[in-house]
Amino acid sequence: MREIQAADVVEAVAQMCMKGNTELPQDVRRKFEQAMAEETSPAAKEVLRQLLENADLSLETKLPLCQDCGLAVFYVEVGDDCKVVGGNLRELINEGVRKGYADGYLRKSACDPLTRANTGDGTPAIIHFDMVPGDRLKIAYMAKGGGAENMSRVTMLAPAQGWEGIKKFVVNRVAEAGPNPCPPTVIGIGVGGTFEHAAKIAKKSLLRTLDDTHPDPKIAALEKELEEALNGLGIGPMGLGGKTTVLGVKITMEPCHLASLPLAVNVQCHSQRHEEVVL
Amino acid sequence: MAEYKLTTPLTDEDIEQLKAGDVVFLSGTIHSARDAAHKKLFDLLDAGKELPFELEGSAIYYVGPSPAPPGRPIGSAGPTTSYRMDTYAPRLHALGMKASIGKGKRSDEVKAAMKEHKGVYFGATGGAGALLSNSIVESTVIAFEELGPEAIRAMKVKDFPLLVINDCHGGELYVKPKLDTAE
Numbered sequence: 001m002r003e004i005q006a007a008d009v010v011e012a013v014a015q016m017c018m019k020g021n022t023e024l025p026q027d028v029r030r031k032f033e034q035a036m037a038e039e040t041s042p043a044a045k046e047v048l049r050q051l052l053e054n055a056d057l058s059l060e061t062k063l064p065l066c067q068d069c070g071l072a073v074f075y076v077e078v079g080d081d082c083k084v085v086g087g088n089l090r091e092l093i094n095e096g097v098r099k100g101y102a103d104g105y106l107r108k109s110a111c112d113p114l115t116r117a118n119t120g121d122g123t124p125a126i127i128h129f130d131m132v133p134g135d136r137l138k139i140a141y142m143a144k145g146g147g148a149e150n151m152s153r154v155t156m157l158a159p160a161q162g163w164e165g166i167k168k169f170v171v172n173r174v175a176e177a178g179p180n181p182c183p184p185t186v187i188g189i190g191v192g193g194t195f196e197h198a199a200k201i202a203k204k205s206l207l208r209t210l211d212d213t214h215p216d217p218k219i220a221a222l223e224k225e226l227e228e229a230l231n232g233l234g235i236g237p238m239g240l241g242g243k244t245t246v247l248g249v250k251i252t253m254e255p256c257h258l259a260s261l262p263l264a265v266n267v268q269c270h271s272q273r274h275e276e277v278v279l
Numbered sequence: 280m281a282e283y284k285l286t287t288p289l290t291d292e293d294i295e296q297l298k299a300g301d302v303v304f305l306s307g308t309i310h311s312a313r314d315a316a317h318k319k320l321f322d323l324l325d326a327g328k329e330l331p332f333e334l335e336g337s338a339i340y341y342v343g344p345s346p347a348p349p350g351r352p353i354g355s356a357g358p359t360t361s362y363r364m365d366t367y368a369p370r371l372h373a374l375g376m377k378a379s380i381g382k383g384k385r386s387d388e389v390k391a392a393m394k395e396h397k398g399v400y401f402g403a404t405g406g407a408g409a410l411l412s413n414s415i416v417e418s419t420v421i422a423f424e425e426l427g428p429e430a431i432r433a434m435k436v437k438d439f440p441l442l443v444i445n446d447c448h449g450g451e452l453y454v455k456p457k458l459d460t461a462e
Contacts, residue, residue, distance in 0.1 A: 043300075043442075047404055054410040058355075067345045067355040067408040067428075105354055107345040107428050116315050118427045147360040147383070147405065175456035180360050180383035182405035232460040238382065238404060240442075241454040271406050 002079075002135040004279050006086030009137070013096020016141040016275040017072060018104035021064040024055035027210040028247065028272045035184065035237070035244040044242030051237075051270065062104070065271050069106035070143030072097045072125040075204055081135035093139070094123045109146065128200060136278050140207050143273040148185060149266075151177035154199050157261040166191060166263055167226060173265050174230050174246070179239020182269035184247045186210065187230065190264040192254040202264035205250035207274055214251065223249045237270075247272065284438070288336025289377035291397045297443045299450035303401065304438040309338040309380065310421075311432040313359055317367040319423050320431075324370070331422035331431055335375035338401075342380075343428035344418070345408070353418040353434070355408030358382040361400070365389050372396040384453060385445055393447050401441035402452070414439040 029052070036048040058065045074093055084092065101108055101122035108122040132138075153173055157165045170189060177185075190202030214220040226249045236242025247270065256262055280300045285293050287307030297303065310332050312320065323330055341361050345354030361381030368379055369392035377398055382405040392398060403411055417435035424430050444452045 050404045050407045050410055054404075054407040057409045057413070061348075061351075061409065063348065063351070063409040063412060064345050064355045065409060066406045067343060067357050068359065069345060105346045105348040107343065107354070109343075109428070118429075120427070150360065171458070175458055178384055178456060179402075179453050180362065182382065233456040233458070234454055234460065235456050236454065238402065239384075239453045269406055 002082040004082055004084045004137055006084060006092050008279060009084060009087075009089065009092040009139075010096045010099060012139065012277045012279060013093050013141065014100035014103065016139070016277055017097060017100025017106065017143075020141055020143050020273045020275040021069050021104060021106050022058045022062050024058070024065060024271055025209070025274070028270070029055060031210055031247045035247075039237070039242050039244060041236065041240070041242050043240040044237045044244065047237035047240065064104070064106055065273065066145060066269070067107055068109065068145040068147065069101065070145045070273065071110060072101075072122060073142040073144045073203065074125055074127045075130070075140045075207060076127060077130050077132045077138040079132055079134035079136045082137055084137065090127055093127055094125055097122050097125045128204075138276065138278045140276040141274060142203070142206065145269050148181035148269040151181040151267040152265055154195060154262070154264045156195065157263055159259070159261045161261060163222065165261070167229065169263060170226060170265050171229055171233070174267075175233050175235070177267060178235055181267045183235055183239060184237055184244040184270050186247050186268040186272045187226070187249045188266040188268060189226075189249065189251045190266070191251065191262070192256040193262055194256070194260070195262055197254070198262035198264035199266065201252040201254060202266040205252045206266060206268045206272070207276070208250050210248040210272070219251050219253060223251050287338055288333070289338060290336065294377055294397045294399050294447050297399050297446050298448070299443050299446045299452040301443040303441045303443060305338065305401075305441055306437050306439070307435070309340045309434050309436055309439070311340050311342045311344070311434060313341050313343050313429050314363055315426050315429045316423055316431050317364055321367060332433065334371060337376050338378040338380060339371070339376060340380040340434065344412070344432075345428070347418070351412070353412050353415050356412045356415055357408030358403045358405055361385060368392060372398040380441060390445055390449070390451070393445055394449060397447045399443060399447060400445040402444040403439070403441055411439070
């Protein structure tokens with residue numbers, strides 16, 4: 001049984017929180033540059049120019065890209081043959097969040113749902129655990145901002161609605177959200193499983209890089225079809241019009257109950273902040 | 280699309296000349312307030328008490344900045360989504376607020392209040408918080424410190440870059456999604 005030290009987990013999580021909030025992922029930067037070359041409207045170009053300048057400034061000053069440093073969301077894969085020693089894994093991840101959000105001068109946005117009292121340290125993080133073969137611990141972090149998260153939806157379609165029903169729901173959702181979630185967005189889609197599982201896999205889809213292609217060619221084709229449909233909406237960067245309404249569409253599809261067709265649409269803002277570490 | 284340099288407090292004349300799509304560089308003092316701060320402001324209004332800042336001619340920025348690191352007046356400070364403040368904005372416009380600054384769509388009630396009371400809705404680039412913080416030269420918490428990132432701050436701004444999204448003549452900059460093309 002491989003042993004992983006508690007302090008290494010805390011430090012890795014703290015570093016991911018800080019890096020994730022201040023360094024625009026390279027694949028997103030490339031998409032911005034590509035979109036800038038393709039956009040013809042001056043407003044769309046100006047928004048993208050500002051976002052690139054913002055990314056440079058964050059790198060230089062270590063100020064977070066966005067004041068909303070998100071609720072900290074983690075997808076954790078724990079290998080069967082490894083063991084964290086010196087602390088409970090959930091507690092260690094929360095400890096890392098506390099450290100990273102404090103040391104990085106990141107905004108702590110976790111609060112009580114009714115009194116709205118801030119918990120003060122960015123915790124509790126939202127943590128999804130998964131047991132996998134092997135002796136590694138993989139921790140993926142996502143900074144999930146409220147503006148984009150609020151535009152997300154889960155629905156239970158009838159099986160007969162099929163792909164056409166899924167497509168219609170997603171297109172209408174993105175159209176309705178319009179400028180609110182900071183387009184160009186990344187759309188994570190979960191199809192199948194159950195009510196809560198669809199939401200979980202929709203969000204997990206957002207951990208993929210923008211320029212990868214889904215390994216299943218059928219799903220890759222559906223992602224492309226949706227991406228083209230959503231860009232056809234013309235919402236554009238920050239809703240000011242243009243060709244770039246989404247930077248990408250990522251679908252995860254899993255088996256579901258024969259009576260159900262669960263669908264979740266998780267919207268992510270343009271900076272698509274996520275990090276991953278393998279211990 | 281015209282470009283204007285305006286300074287707070289804003290007047291009816293400042294607002295009337297603006298059209299959706301115009302670029303405005305705003306200077307002077309603006310106040311931050313978002314969800315929880317608005318609720319507290321309304322509690323004060325309902326109790327007949329004074330507000331922590333003068334509403335007449337004011338510009339409210341919907342922002343909850345990240346903490347200021349050493350050597351900077353403020354952390355990252357981009358706009359939050361405005362619709363959550365839609366229930367509050369009409370009454371504030373009626374009481375003298377001239378401008379709100381945020382991102383995303385406004386309700387018909389807010390648009391009507393801007394027409395009636397000569398108000399404007401400015402958009403700032405969402406997610407460009409580090410960049411926008413460069414236009415904020417000073418920031419002081421003036422009320423509701425207990426709200427942390429949601430406290431009300433007086434922010435001194437210099438040439439804060441804004442776009443007119445909704446003007447007082449009924450104009451709007453946001454595009455209508457082309458559902459026909461998409462399907």
